[in-house]
């Protein structure tokens with residue numbers, strides 16, 4: 001590893017790398033981009049995309065998978081033993097599960113995003129370990145980038161292998177590279193023949209310990225740009241160093257993978273040299289949609305468990321579901337589950353339409369669904385009481401049904417961290433939400449642009465845009481009897497339209513007040529993101545309920561009830577976020593955090609047993625700090 005690559009990257013460099021990797025253009029419309037600008041483009045999500053006519057091959061595969069899960073998969077045993085039995089992996093391969101996203105002409109199943117989402121929901125309702133095996137392979141491993149960016153030769157070479165069951169993995173993370181790829185140190189050096197020599201070590205590579213193929217992200221030492229390569233396990237120099245173990249997902253085949261002078265033929269470069277991060281970002285636009293689907297299925301399972309238990313369990317003379325505190329939770333869980341499903345199906349359908357830009361919708365779906373899913377599992381543990389904390393094996397050993405709430409909670413938690421942590425998703429969404437404003441007004445705050453250029457070139461552009469845009473964010477049709485087709489839900493749609501204009505104004509006011517400093521005001525920006533996300537979930541739920549009304553389906557009235565309760569919940573939460581934008585304790589809390597970090601409140605930590613492991617961590621943190629300080633001298 002070149003010495004200079006070990007130096008910590010500055011915040012500005014990290015930002016520049018992220019900026020370069022962004023898709024800078026918006027070629028297709030986006031509901032959320034417009035919403036953040038105060039344009040409530042209901043036409044982009046309504047009518048709710050109907051499920052496409054069911055293909056018989058898909059139904060057959062779905063039923064086969066369901067039968068397999070019920071009859072052949074013991075998820076508690078997989079969790080207990082920390083291993084997916086080879087016969088299960090073999091059966092999945094025989095069914096074609098590793099080729100769900102591989103086009104039919106290469107021997108795959110060629111499922112649409114929505115069909116793939118349905119299979120992932122089914123799997124998630126039972127077994128988190130199988131979900132990560134298949135989704136790390138399919139959503140971020142080789143199939144998705146190959147489909148989007150592979151050359152015909154690459155597709156011909158790898159798709160048939162994948163369809164036949166070759167497992168793949170995605171290797172980006174390194175010990176110093178989590179959320180911040182600018183620090184990447186795995187290197188790809190060009191050989192005189194134009195091939196590449198790969199050197200470095202990847203951390204937490206899911207499927208890495210069993211994968212046949214990897215997508216590896218590496219940096220070119222000369223240009224410092226990042227590229228993506230398809231690497232085969234059997235090539236000399238590829239080594240599985242260690243398998244990692246986690247709080248949940250006990251059977252995840254995740255490990256540290258070392259690449260030592262691995263010769264990668266130039267034909268295995270994906271997309272183009274230096275475009276690896278862009279490839280990863282675009283891949284994740286659809287790749288990220290597995291987690292929302294998974295969260296929706298978790299929500300349904302939680303609801304089922306709580307419904308049955310709250311009817312059965314009698315305390316203080318009546319079923320616990322009749323006690324108001326638990327009843328409130330149950331209503332919220334049902335309403336949220338309806339929204340989780342609507343968000344998933346809307347985002348997946350948009351991906352299948354190919355005429356929308358879904359980068360914001362996919363990011364919001366990932367963030368929102370995983371966080372709401374976590375809330376649901378937390379409530380499920382609470383409603384199950386002590387049994388929620390007890391393992392399924394222990395419950396069974398005592399003669400009670402082995403409901404695996406404890407395992408579900410452990411398995412679910414990682415969803416808020418990988419494939420873009422909640423914080424990184426919010427940063428990404430905030431950047432995209434501000435894009436139009438930055439394009440129009442960004443350079444006005446740029447110290448590198450001269451004062452005369454600002455007045456001569458930028459001011460007219462600024463005035464030209466905002467003179468029309470800003471006043472129109474104050475006026476709308478939201479109080480008039482519009483959206484009447486939504487019947488009892490019309491008031492909520494009118495609210496969403498009004499709130500989107502309110503949000504756009506609030507974002508503009510923040511920009512005007514803080515200028516470039518806004519970037520650092522994460523708590524403030526994140527409230528704006530959360531309002532946008534809640535409005536998206538609310539709009540998705542309302543649009544779906546309306547579609548069910550319009551179709552006069554048997555559950556239309558039920559859907560209206562749930563969408564109504566859900567919208568009421570969101571409206572209260574959104575109002576709270578708006579209040580937080582107007583008045584908050586962010587600066588005071590930041591100051592206190594600084595003092596905590598500097599050790600001013602060490603007295604609060606008195607009375608603990610000393611732990612040598614934490615001492616080691618503190619030492620290495622100080623070593624890194626020193627290294628950083630030296631690097632900035």
Ligand SMILES: Cc1cc2nc3c(=O)[nH]c(=O)nc-3n(C[C@H](O)[C@H](O)[C@H](O)COP(=O)(O)OP(=O)(O)OC[C@H]3O[C@@H](n4cnc5c(N)ncnc54)[C@H](O)[C@@H]3O)c2cc1C
Pocket residue numbers: 136169170171172173177178179180203204205206207246249252254414417418419420421422423424427522
């Ligand atoms: C079970 C598991 C499976 C995984 N599978 C894969 C895989 O297949 N391939 C792969 O490449 N990686 C994988 N990862 C890595 C995963 O993607 C990272 O854990 C994730 O990106 C977060 O990085 P980190 O853990 O280093 O956290 P850090 O980046 O160190 O972040 C720590 C905390 O700080 C927050 N934070 C970081 N930067 C900012 C910021 N600028 N502003 C505000 N908050 C910030 C984060 O959100 C987080 O809360 C896996 C990890 C696990 C645990």
